[in-house]
Every structure is written in C-alpha cells, then in structure tokens.
Amino acid sequence: MALTTLDPITALIVIDLQSGLMGWPFAHPIGDIVARAAALGAAFRRRGLPVALVNVDGSSPGRTEQAPRQGNPNGNPIGNPFGGPLPEGWTDLIPELDRQPSDIVVTKRTRGAFASTDLESLLRARGVTQVVIAGVATAGGVESTARQAYEAGFNVTLAIDAMTDARPHAHAYSIEHVFPRLGETGSTQAIIDLVERTDAHELA
Numbered sequence: 001m002a003l004t005t006l007d008p009i010t011a012l013i014v015i016d017l018q019s020g021l022m023g024w025p026f027a028h029p030i031g032d033i034v035a036r037a038a039a040l041g042a043a044f045r046r047r048g049l050p051v052a053l054v055n056v057d058g059s060s061p062g063r064t065e066q067a068p069r070q071g072n073p074n075g076n077p078i079g080n081p082f083g084g085p086l087p088e089g090w091t092d093l094i095p096e097l098d099r100q101p102s103d104i105v106v107t108k109r110t111r112g113a114f115a116s117t118d119l120e121s122l123l124r125a126r127g128v129t130q131v132v133i134a135g136v137a138t139a140g141g142v143e144s145t146a147r148q149a150y151e152a153g154f155n156v157t158l159a160i161d162a163m164t165d166a167r168p169h170a171h172a173y174s175i176e177h178v179f180p181r182l183g184e185t186g187s188t189q190a191i192i193d194l195v196e197r198t199d200a201h202e203l204a
Helices: 031-048 117-127 136-153 170-183 187-193
Strands: 011-014 050-057 104-108 130-136 153-166 184-186
Touching: 011 031, 011 136, 011 153, 031 050, 031 130, 031 153, 031 187, 050 117, 050 136, 104 117, 130 136, 136 153, 136 170, 153 170, 153 187, 170 184
Parallel strands: 011 050, 011 130, 050 104, 130 153, 153 184
Antiparallel strands: none
C-alpha cells in the first residue's frame, strides 16, 4: 500500500547499519542507503519524534547458528559474522547515523528487533503508535522487524529506498509481495515530507 499518512507519534527504526555489515555485497550502493537513513533520522529528530537505532550481535541459538552464506556467489560466509567471535567494532553503529542522547538504542540477537529486546516497551512509553523502518537486510532484519511490529499492533511504514539486501530477488520480493501486506511503503523523501507536517509535541 502506498504511503498516505503518519500518526502524530511515529518512530523511526533503523536496522543493522553497523560497521561489520558495511562491506557486504549489497544489491544497492550502501552509501546511498546510509545517506537516506541518516536523512530520515535527522528529520525525525527535528520534529521531536523517536529514533531507534538497532544493531545485531550474533544470532539466536539453534540449528541455524552458523555463518550465513547469503549474498556470496561462491557460497563462502561473508565476514563470518556469526560463525565465531566477532571482530572488535563489528557491532558499532556507523557514525553517519549521528546517534544522539535521545535516541533509543537496542542490540538484538534475532532477525527482528522486537523479539528478546525491550524495544516495544520503550516505544510504548513514548506513546508511539506507528513505526517507519529502514536499514538492512530487506528480507532479513527489516522484514522480520516489520512483521513483529505489525503483530504488536503498530502501524507500519517501510522506507523502501532506504533499505537493501545482498540478494536482489529477495529484496524485490519483500517490497513487492510482503510489505504491502504489513503496512504502507514510500520513498525517503515522501516520508520526510510527511514528517515535516508532524510535530509530536504539538499533536501528542
């Protein structure tokens, strides 16, 4: 569904834009994705709206706990992120996000940002009823977070030009077939235009 509106208190959730993933062979230039996510963050902060920055530190236990092989044509793990100790700084949020003291910061060990974190309670405490989601990977952390937000009762918006995946077909499938079932989709600029007409302090 195309973007139509934002609730008075809408939060931005940025998924896994962290140092350890910046070298992955994403389908779209990661610099462009980062720039759009940063622009969204700046717009939300200007209006006093919550910004949640999420990073991933390993993976949840189970039989899938192995180095992921997605995105590399020769089938070898990329960066071996979950197959052993993570390199120092791997989980660090990239500086371009311009983390502020008012930002919500959560670390996850699952694909989605709501499972096994306190993100939902932190958003509820701020009166959030809608979330805008950006980051990586489209069919991984972004889609899982969108599904969890939808199931938790939040209105969901996906910033489709502020996300990417190492698998172009998976990225396209999520945007074309999954996201329209979970909420609304729009460009970074369209979302910023709506944010500029939203003021949490005046409308809350």
